[in-house]
Amino acid sequence: MADPSSYRPEPGQIPDSPGVYRFRDEHRRVIYVGKAKSLRQRLANYFQDVASLHPRTATMVTTAASVEWTVVSTEVEALQLEYSWIKEFDPRFNVKYRDDKSYPSLAVTMNEEFPRVQVMRGPKRKGVRYFGPYGHAWAIRETVDLMLRVFPVRTCSAGVFKRSAQIGRPCLLGYIGKCSAPCVGRVTPEEHRELAEDFCDFMAGRTGTYLSRLEKEMHEAAEEMEYEKAARLRDDIGALRRAMEKNAVVLADATDADLIAVAEDELEAAVQIFHVRGGRVRGQRGWVTDKVEAVDTAGLVEHALQQLYGEEKGEAVPKEVLVPALPDDAQALSQWLAERRGALVSLRIPQRGDKKSLMETVHRNAQQSLALHKTKRASDLTTRSRALEEIAEALELDSAPLRIECFDISHLQGDDVVASMVVFEDGLARKSEYRRFQIRSHPGQDDVRSMHEVVSRRFRRYLQEKLKTGEWSPGDGEDPVEEDGRPRRFAYPPQLVVVDGGQPQVAAAKRALEELGVDDVAVCGLAKRLEEVWLPGDDDPVVLPRTSEGLYLLQRVRDEAHRFAIQYQRNKRGKRLKSGPLDEVPGLGESRKQALIKHFGSVKKLRQATIDQICEVPGIGRKTAETVAAALARAVPAGPAVNTATGEIIEDETPAHAGTSFERGTEQ
Numbered sequence: 001m002a003d004p005s006s007y008r009p010e011p012g013q014i015p016d017s018p019g020v021y022r023f024r025d026e027h028r029r030v031i032y033v034g035k036a037k038s039l040r041q042r043l044a045n046y047f048q049d050v051a052s053l054h055p056r057t058a059t060m061v062t063t064a065a066s067v068e069w070t071v072v073s074t075e076v077e078a079l080q081l082e083y084s085w086i087k088e089f090d091p092r093f094n095v096k097y098r099d100d101k102s103y104p105s106l107a108v109t110m111n112e113e114f115p116r117v118q119v120m121r122g123p124k125r126k127g128v129r130y131f132g133p134y135g136h137a138w139a140i141r142e143t144v145d146l147m148l149r150v151f152p153v154r155t156c157s158a159g160v161f162k163r164s165a166q167i168g169r170p171c172l173l174g175y176i177g178k179c180s181a182p183c184v185g186r187v188t189p190e191e192h193r194e195l196a197e198d199f200c201d202f203m204a205g206r207t208g209t210y211l212s213r214l215e216k217e218m219h220e221a222a223e224e225m226e227y228e229k230a231a232r233l234r235d236d237i238g239a240l241r242r243a244m245e246k247n248a249v250v251l252a253d254a255t256d257a258d259l260i261a262v263a264e265d266e267l268e269a270a271v272q273i274f275h276v277r278g279g280r281v282r283g284q285r286g287w288v289t290d291k292v293e294a295v296d297t298a299g300l301v302e303h304a305l306q307q308l309y310g311e312e313k314g315e316a317v318p319k320e321v322l323v324p325a326l327p328d329d330a331q332a333l334s335q336w337l338a339e340r341r342g343a344l345v346s347l348r349i350p351q352r353g354d355k356k357s358l359m360e361t362v363h364r365n366a367q368q369s370l371a372l373h374k375t376k377r378a379s380d381l382t383t384r385s386r387a388l389e390e391i392a393e394a395l396e397l398d399s400a401p402l403r404i405e406c407f408d409i410s411h412l413q414g415d416d417v418v419a420s421m422v423v424f425e426d427g428l429a430r431k432s433e434y435r436r437f438q439i440r441s442h443p444g445q446d447d448v449r450s451m452h453e454v455v456s457r458r459f460r461r462y463l464q465e466k467l468k469t470g471e472w473s474p475g476d477g478e479d480p481v482e483e484d485g486r487p488r489r490f491a492y493p494p495q496l497v498v499v500d501g502g503q504p505q506v507a508a509a510k511r512a513l514e515e516l517g518v519d520d521v522a523v524c525g526l527a528k529r530l531e532e533v534w535l536p537g538d539d540d541p542v543v544l545p546r547t548s549e550g551l552y553l554l555q556r557v558r559d560e561a562h563r564f565a566i567q568y569q570r571n572k573r574g575k576r577l578k579s580g581p582l583d584e585v586p587g588l589g590e591s592r593k594q595a596l597i598k599h600f601g602s603v604k605k606l607r608q609a610t611i612d613q614i615c616e617v618p619g620i621g622r623k624t625a626e627t628v629a630a631a632l633a634r635a636v637p638a639g640p641a642v643n644t645a646t647g648e649i650i651e652d653e654t655p656a657h658a659g660t661s662f663e664r665g666t667e668q
């Protein structure tokens with residue numbers, strides 16, 4: 001492991017100008033490529049104290065043995081050179097997207113004498129027009145089958161085409177009218193190319209003009225009593241409309257845009273792209289990547305743009321690119337995209353309307369893609385077994401932890417403090433075993449005390465049930481049961497307790513177990529920011545390899561506990577907020593309640609207002625104002641207040657609602 005100070009450039013040696021830099025390891029392999037508006041400022045960030053760097057950045061600079069740079073004139077040139085070097089050197093510490101599957105595209109080989117329509121996968125070829133990508137190859141074939149009636153372009157392979165030309169007889173498609181049969185000279189190369197160009201124009205979204213022309217020809221044929229021709233044109237129009245219906249209209253006509261959304265966690269990120277052409281979704285694709293470098297959403301968007309458009313030119317780059325976050329060098333990226341398209345390209349975040357709604361749909365697809373990727377990884381038995389073995393080895397356990405329980409604390413600025421307990425058995429979630437707790441002993445934001453209380457309550461319940469049933473183990477035969485016959489699952493002790501947090505939370509959980517005399521349950525914590533595993537009494541964390549299946553399983557357990565705690569906390573707050581004093585005012589609907597809250601800022605200020613001041617609120621008459629004032633006067637002074645930024649009612653001074661100390665967790 002190298003010391004970054006050993007290869008740090010001399011002061012003043014690094015130029016203060018745009019450029020691209022490369023970190024190399026001791027074997028001269030390029031391990032990271034980056035660009036900067038100012039090389040001096042950017043590289044200075046890497047040569048700080050290693051302890052202050054992001055863990056992934058620290059790993060990179062300690063793996064490197066040298067750094068070099070190339071000065072360029074503009075940020076756009078730096079962007080182009082960075083993309084070229086990443087493609088050339090494939091650095092291990094740069095984000096590399098990988099397709100979650102191979103997406104097929106509809107291709108028209110305009111580089112051939114007789115262009116051919118076909119399904120293509122893999123890298124794009126020069127001189128070929130591409131449409132898509134599509135989710136499934138059969139979707140392309142269905143669309144092409146409908147359109148060949150109107151655009152009878154060749155679809156056969158080179159071998160079939162050559163054989164038909166030799167024997168002077170077309171294939172079946174030529175006989176049924178779905179191919180113009182250029183192989184036997186029914187059309188000239190120029191006429192066939194014109195058909196292919198019309199096909200491409202229609203697929204590119206220029207549908208309105210072509211349909212209008214066909215409708216005009218149909219009416220003219222009918223007026224001239226050429227009814228067979230008119231019927232054929234009518235059927236052609238119907239076929240094209242059916243082909244268009246397969247791509248729903250999502251944006252205004254003639255809108256060409258790509259929408260990019262990102263879903264991420266600490267270790268991985270999923271990117272989804274919707275290609276909208278002519279207002280219709282013409283294709284969709286997605287990538288999943290490991291976050292091997294310290295990168296935020298804006299950085300992931302920048303990498304996605306480079307991969308998506310690095311090899312594209314012309315109309316393959318849309319007029320508009322919609323993203324969830326703008327990279328730092330958004331202006332340079334826009335200029336780079338404009339150069340590749342040959343025209344102005346808008347790079348922006350959608351703020352409202354149909355484009356924002358569609359972006360939300362794309363984001364949901366990205367979330368589902370990431371969840372599916374994780375599910376596939378978690379469902380494999382061999383992978384789960386390896387994960388449990390890695391955890392046992394890293395934590396020095398006697399055996400694999402077949403039952404893992406994870407605890408998390410959730411609150412809203414110290415109010416409504418709750419906790420969750422989730423259970424994983426054999427590496428899979430057991431949702432019927434989930435539990436949730438209310439923290440009542442101490443209000444506030446003390447997660448350490450809350451963790452101590454929750455772990456104490458869980459294992460105190462375990463010891464009580466153990467005393468009722470006597471000594472037992474799950475393999476002894478009959479399980480302990482409740483009076484209604486349900487198994488007393490709290491009597492099952494876990495082999496491993498995981499807490500969401502670092503050293504303080506781990507110490508609190510361990511102290512709770514020791515106070516109860518439980519010494520056969522291991523404890524660890526997973527710190528969210530750095531994904532470090534903490535053990536009781538250790539000053540340094542256990543760092544699992546970022547590709548470790550054990551780390552992945554611990555992360556899933558922690559994230560599930562976090563999700564379940566937040567869900568309970570939100571549900572609890574929602575139920576409590578319905579009992580606000582304004583709810584008791586007869587005839588006061590939701591709109592006028594919100595108007596009052598928005599006008600005064602909180603229920604507390606509303607209570608202090610006079611009747612005349614309440615009457616100033618639009619929609620509130622004097623009689624209603626008197627009713628509101630009377631209701632608030634009867635209410636307890638410490639009522640709910642409202643967040644003026646969101647209009648959401650929150651608890652002002654009232655203590656958390658008292659409830660059961662323990663509730664069975666169920667999925668809502």
